[in-house]
Amino acid sequence: MKDVLIIGGGFAGVWTAAGAVRAAREAGAGDDVRVTLVSAGDDLVIRPRLYEDAPDGMRVPLDRVLGPIGVRRVTATVTGIDTGAHTVRALRPTGEELALSYDKLVLATGSQLVRPGFPGAQDVFDVDTLPAAAALDSHLRRLPERKPSPGRYTAVVVGAGFTGLELATALGERLRGIADREGAAEDVRVVLVDLAEVVGPELGAVPRPAILDAIGELKIEQRLGRTVTSATSADVTLSDGEVIPAATVVWTAGMAASPLTAQIPAERDRLGRLAVDEYLQVVGVPDVYAAGDTALATAEAGHATTQSCQHALPMGKFAGHNVAAELFGRALLPFTPDPYVTCLDLGPAGALYTEGWDRRIALTGQEAKSLKQQINAVWIYPPVDDAEQLLDQAGRFSNG
Secondary structure, eight states, X not given: OEEEEEEOOSHHXXXXXXXXXXXXXHTTOGGGEEEEEEESSSEEEOGGGTTSSSGGGOEEEHHHXXXXXXXXXXXXXXXXXXXXXXXEEEEOTTSOEEEEEOSEEEEOOXXXXXXXXXXXXXXXXXXXXXXXXXXXXXXXXXXXXXXXXXXXXXXXXXXXXXXXXXXXXXXXXXXXXXXXXXXXXXXXXXXXXXXXSSSSGGGOSTTXXXXXHHXXXXXXXXXXXXXXXXXXXXXXXXXXXXXXEOSEEEEOOOEEEOGGGGGSOSOBOTTOOEEBOTTSBBTTOTTEEEOGGGEEXXXXXXXXXXXXXXHHHHHHHHHHHHHHHHHTTOOOOOOOOOOOXXXXXXXXXXXXXXXXXXXXXXXXXXXXXXXXXXXIIIITSOOSSOHHHHHHHHTOOSOO
C-alpha cells in the first residue's frame, strides 16, 4: 500500500486528493494507494467569498466532498515535516500527537495575511479566514447598538489590492443596509488606504480607469501614498498624521505562503512559495509536491502563478495526477493552466473582467457582475455526495 499524504483542506488540497484518487483508479491501482488529507478544520472554506455579506455560510463540509471517493481525512494541525524520514507530525484538537508517514507528500496549505504590528492592531479586522470574516460581519451588525458617535458607520479598508477593492466596494452597501434601520444611512463612509500612489497597483494601468470610475460612483474616499500607524476601537491614525474617526478598520495588505513551506529544504521566493518544476514537484526534494498558494510555478512563459483559486484548482488536479502517476509508472502531466484572466467584484458598481497578463478589459458592469457571481457561487464549488462527478471534474484540467 502506497501512501499519498496531502496537507491542506483548501481548493488545492481538495483537488489534489480527487486527482490522486482518479489517477490511481485510471492506472488500475485504486486499491494500492491510500490518500489522506490533513486539515485543521472540517470544511473547505470558500475563501474568495469572505468579503461578502454573511460569510459564515461560505463553506462546504470536506467529508461530503472527499468521503464518497474514499479519502481518509484527519482533523489536525501539522507541526512538523521531516522530508528525509518521510514523516509528518500533527496535533489533533484533543491534544493527541500524530506521526504520519508518506510515500508522496503534497503541501497545499495556502497563504495567510501578514498582520500589522502597529499600536492597536488588535482592534483591526480582516477577511483572511472564516472566523475573521464572521467576526467582522458580527461587528458590523452590532454597530446600531453603539452610542451615536463620529465614525460609527465609517469603515477604513487598508490595502487597495484585489481583496481590498472587493471589500471596500461591498462595504458601503452592507453598512447602509445596517445603518438605514435607524435612519443613519447618510453617515456611512468608506475610506480606502494604501501605501502605493495608485489603487490596484498589481492590477496594472489598463483596468485602473474603470476601477476609479467605480470608486467614484460609490463615493469611496482614497488615502494613497500613506498607511496606518495606529488604531483604536474609535479611530485610525495615518502616516501623515490624519486621524479618521472609524469604528471599523479592516486590514487586507500583504500575503505570504503558509509557514510550513519553511520546513521543506528548498528554494522559496519572497512570499515563501516553494520553487516547483513543470510537474509541481518541489525542486531538489524527492517525493514532495506543492500546489496552490504554497507553490511558485510557471503559468505562462515569463509569468508565475498567482495566489488565487484560479491557479489553485488546476494545480491541485495536476499535482494529484502526478503523485499517483509517479507511484505507478504512468506519464506525468506538465502544469498548463488556462490563459490568465481576472474578475474583480466592484459591489453595486458591477464588476470588471479582464484577459491576459496586461489585463485587457473584456467585460464591465452588470455583464461582468453576472460572470463574477457565477464564478463565486457555482464554478469554484466542488461537487458534494457525488463520487462520479467529483472524479470526472478532477480529470478536467481546464477551469473552463
